[in-house]
Amino acid sequence: MHYEIRVEGAMSETLTQAFPELEHVTMSGQTVLFGPVIDEAQLYGLLNRCLSLGLRVVEMRRRPE
Template identity: 35%
Template sequence: MNGTNVSTEDNHGPERYEIRLKGHLDARWADRFEGLSFTYNNDGTTILNGPVVDQAALHGMLRRVRDIGMPLISVNQVDSKVSTGPDMNTD
């Protein structure tokens, strides 16, 4: 085994993620998910969408979701060039 570590990741900046939650996340939690936009869907779900710096930051966000008790439906990495529809940002 040699001592060279080769990364398979491109170091081109933060990746974009879409985190879907069951229920509508109250706007008072917006500061815990800084940098992500909130979209409230008619099906009773909330989508958090935005850039996440790295895997550690993603895991931190998922811990916050767990801590506030929101059921997690899905986590998807999305193409930053693709829009998920109208944004209802809580700002």
């Protein structure tokens, strides 16, 4: 499965390094993290990491493969 997580604002290089398993792009005032997610546990781990870093998740969705 591939997922996309949109967070508010442009993430610094330091913050994007906290997500080595995902690629990222900044557009329209948001940072989009995207890539493969193995299972629900990994997905919840990614969301918890966003929360612990103080990132505001705007949207999360599964991407077509």
